[in-house]
Amino acid sequence: MVIDAVFFDFGGVILTSPFEAFTSYEVRVGLPPDAIRTVNSSNPDDNAWARFERSELDVEQFISQFEAEADALGYVIDARDVLACLHGDL
Numbered sequence: 182m183v184i185d186a187v188f189f190d191f192g193g194v195i196l197t198s199p200f201e202a203f204t205s206y207e208v209r210v211g212l213p214p215d216a217i218r219t220v221n222s223s224n225p226d227d228n229a230w231a232r233f234e235r236s237e238l239d240v241e242q243f244i245s246q247f248e249a250e251a252d253a254l255g256y257v258i259d260a261r262d263v264l265a266c267l268h269g270d271l
Contacts, residue, residue, distance in 0.1 A: 196269030203266055212256060217263060220251045229260075240264070 189195060203217040221230045229246035232238045238246065244260040251258040 196271060199267050199269060202269065203263070206262055206266055210259075210262075212258065216251075216254075216256050217258065220247065220254060220256065220258065223250065223254065 200218070204214070206212075207214060207216050221228065225231060229238060229243050229250055232246070233243040243264075247260040247263065248258060251260075
C-alpha cells in the first residue's frame with residue numbers, strides 16, 4: 182500500500198480545543214458566550230475564517246475581514262487575540 186497523504190486533526194484532538202480558548206478570551210474581554218463561534222458560523226462557506234483556512238487570505242487580510250464581520254454583528258473582537266487562541270497544549 183502506498184500512502185499519498187496523512188491528515189492530522191489538531192484542534193481538540195492532538196491539541197486542546199480552541200473553543201476552550203475562545204471561551205476564556207470572551208470572558209476576559211467581556212464578550213457574550215459564543216461570540217467568536219457566532220462570527221465563524223455566519224456565512225460559514227465564505228467568511229474570513231473559512232477563507233483563511235483555505236489560504237485565500239493572508240493574516241492581515243484575515244484580521245481586517247474577521248474584525249469587520251464581528252463588528253457587523255455588534256462585537257468588538259481583536260482577531261490577533263483570536264488567532265493566538267489556536268496555540269493549544271498537547
